[in-house]
Amino acid sequence: VKGWMAQAGEFGARNRETLADIRIPMGEGIPATPTSRVQFARNLDSNAPVGTTVSRTFAAFDSLGNTHDVTITFQKTAGLREWQWTASGDGVTPDSHGTIIFAADGTFSSEDDGRITITAPGAEDIIIDPEFGDMTQVATLDGVSTVEISASDGLAPGVLKSFTVDSQGIITGAYSNGANRPIAQVALAFFPNPAGLLKIGEGLYIETGNAGTCRVDCPGSSGMGSIAPASLE
DSSP states (O other): OEEEEOBTTBOOOOSGGGOEEOOOOTTOEEOOBOOOEEEEEEEOOTTSOTTOEEEEEEEEEOTTSOEEEEEEEEEEOTTSSEEEEEEESTTBOTTOEEEEEEOTTSBEEEEOOOOEEEOOTTSOOEEEEEEEEEEEOOOOSSOOOOOEEEEEOOBOOEEEEEEEEOTTOEEEEEETTSOEEEEEEEOEEEOSOGGGSEEEETTEEEOOGGGOOOEEEOTTSTTOOOOOTTOOO
């Protein structure tokens, strides 16, 4: 089966000249993905006294796949709708801090450009952009802040365990570390006169001048047909 192989989940040019045999590398490994984004959600209690602190811990991955525990501590300031955050943990640099400001209705208003930087022995430094846009600051009945880590993008190393094919012919690999990324895409060929192809048996045909000029493209684009996953043709 011919198509286009992805490199690290990304496709290059997809045309007739770049066609290659499609290979599904079962068991092949992919490197770790360093953590670069951590998203926070839910609520900080607006009735919390000035100076109140709330802490949450998450694991950050470095470029070697090692994990580093990072604790984010939110502290309410005299600004009433303002909370300062500070990151701490093994290798976390002292400049890892910032400020979050909420609007009068408790919705997120703004933040500074604070980042978390972690020195990882033998690996590249981890630089994380924390995101607070899904957080609120409203009163709670029990006085408990419910802020939590809702998403992060770091992953340990993994190996290809299975794959799926969609109607555009994109073969997506599922890896043991939870990653999903494109492996390849099946190509389709269009002939103006398919009856002009030379049949040679076992479902195989040879291109001839009577069939017209062959056009190779991605399934579902430029008038091409689509792929029927999990079906025999």
